[in-house]
Amino acid sequence: MQTTITSQVEFHGVGLHSGVAACLRILPALPGRGIVFRRTDMDGAGAEIPARWDLVKQSPLCTRIENAQGVAVSTVEHVMAALVGCGIHNATIEIDGPEVPILDGSSAAFVRGILSKGVRKMAAPLKALRVRDTVEVQKGEAWARLVPHDTLLIEFNIEFEDAAIGTQKKLLNMSNGSFVRELSNSRTFCRKADVEQMRANGLALGGTYENAVVVDGAQVLSPGGLRYRDEAVRHKMLDALGDLGLAGMPILGHYQGFRAGHALTNDLLRALFATPEAYEIVDCDEDIAARLPGAGVHWGEIPEVA
Incomplete structure (x- = not known):
């Protein structure tokens, strides 16, 4: 429901x-x-x-x-x-x-x-979007795709020159409260070298070392360091889940991103909805509902944060 x-x-x-x-x-x-x-x-x-x-x-x-x-x-x-x-x-x-x-x-x-x-x-049935055929978008070396699957999987690969981030890869099933346990407290991040340029372009004006992870080469400049060794890729997965939420209903499919960002994930949703044969809208019975994000979430599983 x-x-x-x-x-x-x-x-x-x-x-x-x-x-x-x-x-x-x-x-x-x-x-x-x-x-x-x-x-x-x-x-x-x-x-x-x-x-x-x-x-x-x-x-x-x-x-x-x-x-x-x-x-x-x-x-x-x-x-x-x-x-x-x-x-x-x-x-x-x-x-x-x-x-x-x-x-x-x-x-x-x-x-x-x-x-x-x-x-x-609520006393109203829920519908979900099931991916039936692979849809992919690409921009330069970055790409994102949705592949058929019976639950929502998010898989992400990132590559950064800064050794504090480097190359990271992670795959998670979003059912069973895994977002709350594994991703919800991972923070946005940036390179110190990019901060001045962002501010010159009118961005990151409210950014601090307390509300973003700032790295410089092998150093993590934010107090307390990282919450996870792979916090950066976890945050990219968090962003992807939020951007996929703009589909307007839960998604059953495998999201894969390589160096992808907000714009590319939105391009992916636009490509999906422009390809009617690539998806179907299904009624959520108890079996489907148990495989959606949010199923099995418990208060005690929220990670502690500083």
């Missing part, structure tokens, strides 16, 4: 790229609404932006959605990953500014907030 959050939960912080302070609230929503962002600093129906793949306006280093009236919300990927990973299908996300707060750079605070309120089942 479809779900929503049991009651409202609130978060405060600053946007990673804008540096603008924001208050974000996740509220219960009716069946069939999906995930919808609402800008509380705007008036009228144009203040709402559905969390959909076709409303993504591709921008560097984050996922930005924008409605027909030009109202946008940026850096939605971490809260989207938390909603997908906790099995929330319907919610209204109120936000009083242009960018989701970065918090500690991961999804952990969003996950804790959602699970502290609880997930409520």
Whole structure:
């Protein structure tokens, strides 16, 4: 069955790229609404932006959605990953500014907030998107694909010159609460060499060593170091789950990414929906529901964070 959050939960912080302070609230929503962002600093129906793949306006280093009236919300990927990973299908996300707060750079605070309120089942059937044929997109050396599978697998490969990251590869089944246990507290990361350039381009204005992992060669400059040896690839998987959540329903398929980012994952969803024979919409019986992200999530499995 479809779900929503049991009651409202609130978060405060600053946007990673804008540096603008924001208050974000996740509220219960009716069946069939999906995930919808609402800008509380705007008036009228144009203040709402559905969390959909076709409303993504591709921008560097984050996922930005924008409605027909030009109202946008940026850096939605971490809260989207938390909603997908906790099995929330319907919610209204109120936000009083242009960018989701970065918090500690991961999804952990969003996950804790959602699970502290609880997930409520609704009297409405749930549908899922099952990948039937392989779909792939490529840009330069980077590529992403979706391959048929009976659950959601996320597989990622990254390669960085900095020895603190290097080459990393990981594959996880997203059912059985693995997102909460394995990925939710992995933080966004960047190279120190890129920080000055990003800020010159009006990005990372709210970034600090506390809300992002900053590396310089073999050194990890952020206090406390890494939470996992392979925290970087785990965070890329977190981002991919959040971006796949913009499909509007749970996905049954194997996502594979090599040096992929937000734009390429969105390109992949656009390619998938442009190929009707590559997918089918199925009703979720108990067997399918047990294989979706969010199934089997327990409060006690959320990793501790500093």
